[in-house]
Amino acid sequence: MKKLKLIIPLVALVLFSCDNYLDINENPNQATESNVNPKLTLSAAQTASYVPLVRRMNELGSVFMNQWGPNVNSFTGGYSEEFGITMSNKFYEDIWTTVYRSTYEYSRIINYPSADYDHHKAIAKIMKSFYFQYLVDIYGDIPYSQAHLGVNNPFPAYDDDQAIYRDLIVQLDSAIDMINNAPSTTTAVGSEDVMLGGDMGTWIKFANTLKLRILLRQATKAETDAATATYLTSQFAVLDNNFIDRNITINPGYSNAKDSQQNPWIGLMWELKLSATGARVERNTYRFRKASAYIANELNTSADPRRSRLFTTTSGNVVGVVQGSATAPANISSFGPGLMIEHSQDGYVMLLAEGLLLQAEAAHRGYISGDPQILFDSAIQASCDMLGVSAANASGYITNINGIDGKGYAASTDKIEAIMYQKSIALCSINGLESWIEYTRTGYINNIPMPLGATSPTGQKPLRLMYPTSELASNSANVPTVTVNQSFTTAPFWK
Template sequence: MKKIKILALFAFLSFMSCDNYLDINDSPNNAKDTDVTPDLALAAAQTSSYANVTTSMNFLGNLFMNNWGYDVNSFAVTNPAEFSYSIDNNFYAAIWNTPMRNTANLSNIINTEFPNYENHVAIAKICKAYYFQILVDMYGDVPYTEAHQGVADITPAYDGAKSVYRDLYAQLDQAIALIDNSPSAKAVGAEDAVFGGNMSQWKDFANTMKLRLLMRQVDLAEAGTDSETTTYVADKFALLSGASFLSVNATLNPGYSDTRADTRNPFWNIMYGEDNTTVTAFYRQYKASKRNADNLNSTSDPRRSRLFTLVGGSVVGVLQGDSSVVNGGTAPAVLSSFGLGVLSSASQDAYMFSLAESLLLQAEAVHRGYLTGSAQSLFDAAIDASCIQLGTTAGTYTGSINGTPGKGYGSGTYAQKIEAIMYQKNIALQGTSQSLETFIEYTRTGLIDSVPGSILGATQANRPRRLLYPTSEYTSNSANVPAQGNVFATGSFWYAY
């Protein structure tokens, strides 16, 4: 088969940003537009910050987690940087650049001088915490307190990763307080592209974000090397006891449609051409990995036909780093592409925070003794939620998988039950835009090196624990960029391994 070289794919992912019909001022160096009220700015602020989650972040997460491989029967690239770990300061730079730039729109809402927009401010605080959590997890120290000052400060200082995390938690508390204690606040309506103004659900989102922030720190807290974090986590969990968490999927949809390219769901938009029918090189390049296919097939996972197309009744995957048979490799001639649970239409919802993830976070917190309840029930409910999200039902799968240590919660050791929660998190979050979160979680738990890497020689012994600051920072803010150390050996502040 003729080889097709797509040299621009990686560059496109690295520099891609949200070219969306809802975009507003998205440059942190521009002055705040004081004429735009928060209700007019909210949907654009939510949407402009999100597109990178479902594109660059999603691609990297699925490749680093060995969920996807390359169609080596059609493309010449068999061992890209994602497999060889040859990362540099341009590697997936959009993961830094896009949220760092576009969350300025959320800061503008938070700093609004218009009265009675407390509910809009609360939503912006929650959304901003969502993106800065990712930045801290993937890079460590970040510009935070001095960020988004426009021309008043174009070289913001970096804040320590732990201090940013602490403030993100405080901002979530403040958001809940604004919702609860602002009787004169203007109601939020359709301008909210996530919950349509349902502030009770936003409080649940904030609590679930607080749970995610705390769970990210539990391994450090339990390692006994940071007494401050140990005390902090225990104290915050005591206050979080009895809180209400997300009981629905937090999906973003500002009115996605097939009208034109910039109105479509951003993940769909990168996978399909202008006619919404012809698949792009991105769609054709990425297929199921063999490791992922083997897991889905061997457990008769009902989600497999929704995550991928089936070949002869099974998911067929490719080893990361393999070659086609004609080039001395072992790749099957026909590989599984994305299923209808991942790509259904240009108007499909985008997932910010799934119900499955909320339930699995709660299950782990109960398992570790930080919250009360039944970890088994939460675990089983998460599988149900994941199946429903993808358009199928769990059937007998839940009962069956619970007998498999490391994949089901019903059997195995304490550590294997945590592994089972992570395994189900990877299945539930892959392909839908949240896979980078799974990579972070595997890194946090020390399980990332149990995920097989490329079959070809890598430049490093293991995957990075975080990414290098992008070239853009060294160009525009070099005096403030801190030393990162070895990103293959050390992670963000919560990294305990």
């Protein structure tokens, strides 16, 4: 019998704007007075803002980094825009909308008229900075100082991206100060903090690690720009090297009680209920997304023990599809057991592995103290631990990889290249956006092939997204002009 292929448009496959858990249901451009205090709204803000991070932002980066491909054996037409790199104002425009909408509640918490919630406000400052960094990384100049003012300013001006980055550091310093010097009347944070459960010491570590990431994003520019180099030197001189020592997770009580309460990653991939035989029921969104041939080759040739945790394997190896090809092996690998656990599994906002690799880069560049080799190896260990790789397999891989140029620290001529490679593997299918941004910043990993049939004025991936149609329609007087060609040639200020 001839195999029937399902023709499902990409927009129907992703369904990323639907069914957000604890949807705030607030228009980000309509600020209203409310007597709902920060204790009652923090969990909603945290859960809503995580959804675009693990869904659309993750997908954009994972496809651009050539880690995902479509199941061409069962579907047609998938990822045609991504593979053709047909940039437009509609390309992934929902990232803009969902991130601005979800961060609106953080602004409301920060502006709540009472000093009795300084710890809640500090958390909101940290999380708002986390997501606004990504908005700058994706778009460059954005509404920032006038964002979320609603009817008081329905047409917010666009702030300079470098100025925003500088202020994010100020906001994080302010958050740390609010934690350390809150008045005695400050309400304690508890279970409403669905990320860290009110552990304010870890919130300080997270803020410091986020500062580290913001500063390092500018390190490549500092190599040729004296003003940036001076700024980074001054900031690193006062940076508290008190960084995260655990994965920063989120779990507001994910469960299989109903679709809207599942972990948002799992909710995309699995049906809520098991089959009559007790097996998982896969959604088309899971069946469609497969490993790419590029990532399969990288994981297999280095004998990376994480490959069987990140993807399903055949005879111990990942099987991938070439991006842009209409044909593929019959058994293309799907997401593996390290990523697909259960409906109630934790979400990951920042991995310990990422934090350690940030420290390895900063130590290598001389910005902070520490042994970059130890930090590098510890990051790989943390990644293996998170994915469920055995201690023996992790140790063997760390020893072996350090003898491979471009992948292990010891043998690599360019240490930054090795750090970026390991970061891309640690974040694979967890935070693909971060990998793409780091690729854009550093130019590594430089062996990532373009999809078959891709059209690009530079022969490379785009450096940014274009401003969405919603902004062109509603804020036309302020939105900067970015042409298709400019999305490939103009990057945020740190490039």
